Amino acid sequence: MVTAQGSQRLLELARSRAPGDRERLLLGVVELCAAGGAPDAVAAPAVQGLLSSIFMSLVVEAERDIRRRLAERLATAPWAPPALINVLALDEIEIARPVIEKSPVLKDHDLVRLLVEATIEHQIEVARRPQLSGVVVAAILRQAEPAVLTALAGNATADLNDEDMRQLVAAARKVAALRTPLSRHPRLTADLAMQLYVWVGQSLRNSLVDRFRLDGAALDQAIADSLREAHAGAPVDAEGLVIVAREGEREEMEHKLIDKLHAAGQLRPGYLVRALREGRLSLFATALARLGRFEPRHIRQALDCDRPELLALACASVGIDRSVFPTILTMVRQLNAGRPGGGAEGARRAASAFGPSPPQAAAVAFRQAARMAS
Structure with missing residues (x-):
């Protein structure tokens, strides 16, 4: 129940134009509605229209x-x-x-609508929302944004x-x-676990074997046989898995790929996003070093430190745009055990790198x- 003194105080705040009083008025109206004790009355169309008008006029200046x-x-x-909740959801x-x-x-x-109009960070929060409905799940799967799919x-x-699980596993x-x-x-099934088994590392394979009672040895042998057939007698390691490229060989292959793209004029900033979407962090690092003419060790250092800036x-x-970088940072962190660190505050600091200065200044x-930092 709102007292006469409380009502008088709200009226006084409404007449004031001071920023502090506008804040107190805004929160005072919230308290008034929350303490009203009659939800049906607050939900009435006439009251909702009045509340929307009051809140929106105050929020614009807040x-x-x-x-x-x-x-x-x-x-x-x-x-x-x-209307107010939707405005805040797009803030x-x-x-x-x-x-x-x-x-x-x-x-x-x-x-x-948030999935269509808002930033990647907003879309990720939508995907994390508890009890998300099938309608919204379907929209996320249609867009197929990797960071949002991961959330x-x-x-x-x-x-x-x-079917949703099948698409995610694919x-x-x-x-x-x-x-x-x-x-x-x-909701992962044994059949889907067998598909996922092919693409995960050994620790996750062990987890899937224990959870679904899979025959890990038989699966490993089947994978090895398939790869051996596909690669026409490529060497096999001690566990029976085909060695397509060892670490040094893989890095050499990536350098050759980047060199070819660069020589053909096809190495552009958009390739960095593509590499991350394919889960190839080392390829991203190699491409970024080549595009910026940076030392590879400095790029690796930037990926592993606590300063995303x-x-x-x-x-x-x-030439990466400010609006694209949050997506890049999210994908890098997902592929690199949360690094570069710094959390949300670090991400805000990183935004300052995209100022009015030319790209050459950012490189320097x-x-x-x-x-x-070395």
């Missing part, structure tokens, strides 16, 4: 911190105006995250059917980041920072 606090307060509110990711994760106001069509694979509560052939979450997914400088120097800054 500072970032106020919008963040508002998103946290409204994330679980069933009475929140849909920068730190503001949008609690709303995308929890808001009961967001419906399937709102989530699908979906890690969402054990999403409504995934057998995608794991090229998207290495999918393999670990899929191997642990509760170094990687951002390298990417900015070769990267070389200087890499030498200092």
Whole structure:
């Protein structure tokens, strides 16, 4: 129940134009609605229209911190105006995250719209949303964005059917980041586990064998036989697996590939994204070093440190757009055990690398920072 004193205080705040008072008014209206004790009354169309008008007029002028606090307060509110919740869901990711994760106001069509209109970070949060419906799952699978598929694979509560799981397992052939979450997914079947077995490392193979009682020796032999036939007598290692290329040979092959692409004028910034989407982190590093004329060890250093701004400088120097870098950083972290570190704060620092300065300045800054960090 709202007291007369409380109502008078809100009226005084409404007349004020001071930023602090506008924040107090915004949060005061939230408290008023939350303490109303009559959800049906708050949900009435006339009241919803009034609330939407009040909130939207205040949010337009609100500072970032106020919008963040508002998103946290409204994330679980069933009475929140849909227009306001959708605006907050499209705000920068730190503001949008609690709303995308929890808001009961967001419906399937709102989530699908986020998948189409919002950034990769927003799409990842949609894929992580608890109890995700089949409609939204289908939209994620249609877009087939690797980072979003990986988030979906890690969402054990999403409504995934057998066909959805089959598509994710098929995608794991090229998207290495999918393999670990899929191997642990509760809806993974024995048949799909046998398909996944071909593409995962030994530790995950052991896990799949234990979980589904697979005949690991027989599977290894079948894989070896198939590869031996495909590679016409290529050498086999002690475990019976065909050796297509050892580490040094693989690196040499990647260098030759990059050299050929560069000589033909086909090595462009877009190739970096393609390499990551195929799960080939070392190929990405080789291509980035060649494009920027950087020392490979400096690129490797940028990938493994806790300063993602170094990687951002390298990417900015070769023409990667600011809007694309968050996707690159997400995929690199997925393929490189969470590195470069720094979390969300590091990602924000990295954005400063894409300033008004020309690419040449970013290249100089990267070389200087890499030498200092060596």
